[in-house]
Amino acid sequence: MTTSLPSAGGHVLLSGGSRGLGQALVRALLSAGYRVSTFARRSTPFLDSLATEPAAFVGTADMADEASLRAFVAAAGRRFGPPWGLVNCAGVAIDGVLASMAPSDVEKMMSTNLTGAMLLTRLVLRTMLLQRQGGAIVNISSIIASRGYSGLAAYAATKGGMDAMTRALARELGDRGIRVNSIAPGYLETEMTHGLTDQQREMIVRRTPLGRLGRPEDVVGPLLFLLSDAAGFVTGQTLTVDGGTTC
Amino acid sequence: MTETVPQRIHRVFRDVFANRGRRSPELMAESPLDASLGLESLDFAEVVVRLEMEFGVDPFANGVPAGVRRLGDLYRLYA
Numbered sequence: 001m002t003t004s005l006p007s008a009g010g011h012v013l014l015s016g017g018s019r020g021l022g023q024a025l026v027r028a029l030l031s032a033g034y035r036v037s038t039f040a041r042r043s044t045p046f047l048d049s050l051a052t053e054p055a056a057f058v059g060t061a062d063m064a065d066e067a068s069l070r071a072f073v074a075a076a077g078r079r080f081g082p083p084w085g086l087v088n089c090a091g092v093a094i095d096g097v098l099a100s101m102a103p104s105d106v107e108k109m110m111s112t113n114l115t116g117a118m119l120l121t122r123l124v125l126r127t128m129l130l131q132r133q134g135g136a137i138v139n140i141s142s143i144i145a146s147r148g149y150s151g152l153a154a155y156a157a158t159k160g161g162m163d164a165m166t167r168a169l170a171r172e173l174g175d176r177g178i179r180v181n182s183i184a185p186g187y188l189e190t191e192m193t194h195g196l197t198d199q200q201r202e203m204i205v206r207r208t209p210l211g212r213l214g215r216p217e218d219v220v221g222p223l224l225f226l227l228s229d230a231a232g233f234v235t236g237q238t239l240t241v242d243g244g245t246t247c
Numbered sequence: 248m249t250e251t252v253p254q255r256i257h258r259v260f261r262d263v264f265a266n267r268g269r270r271s272p273e274l275m276a277e278s279p280l281d282a283s284l285g286l287e288s289l290d291f292a293e294v295v296v297r298l299e300m301e302f303g304v305d306p307f308a309n310g311v312p313a314g315v316r317r318l319g320d321l322y323r324l325y326a
Contacts, residue, residue, distance in 0.1 A: 130300075
């Protein structure tokens, strides 16, 4: 697969790179030759390990705190120049039926997964517009956005909102050469799904033609594709990466 | 000679027109800040970001301030 680097310097800003899927994506982007800036609310051993990586910039910011996002985007820009790419990966999943879910948990998912992603996108867009070199935005959504799963109503709403943002922004930004797409992974073997029971896990595998849960690495190829010039005519789309679970 | 605030604002607008490959119309305090000026919504967004870089403040941080309809209204915002 062709995954040529963007011509504009290859700085990609990724939210939520401290663990799980985000961690795997940061590693992959660095291996592919991108310069990567990422942040989380607090440091982790993985983020600490990036301190000696010259192509990585790590900061602390909270998706629910716009001022901290603003400061991080500015700092990342000072380090590597304005981002050419943005990956909205930070997310939290709290499961439970809505009727008994704490309102604070609903708000936490909304502010991190959706509002935060939108505000971060707004900040990065402001720098992209000035650069006039196009860009690529990839929103990490979920198959939960398009299929009903009991106990994930609030999470589903955030991801559905993200996909809607993808389509609207694709139209808004198309003539500036900024592409916007979503990736919708299925259930991945990450900390986010550690709470699944064996029974739930077996059911997902049974319903998945490729016969296993996804791994973070399964999302790497689709991400590199959507960022690359190979996807130069692809925008406003949601690419499902679920081993066929939803086919 | 030091540029005045209106001159700096006009320069930012002319830059955005130039970047879009369009000729800037004559800019006056009475020029309306709408599509009739020849800029689209995203162009105005770019103007706001460039003005923030030019002046170091963003009066549009919480939306369009009340009463901002014409170019001249921007002069007082950045004064």
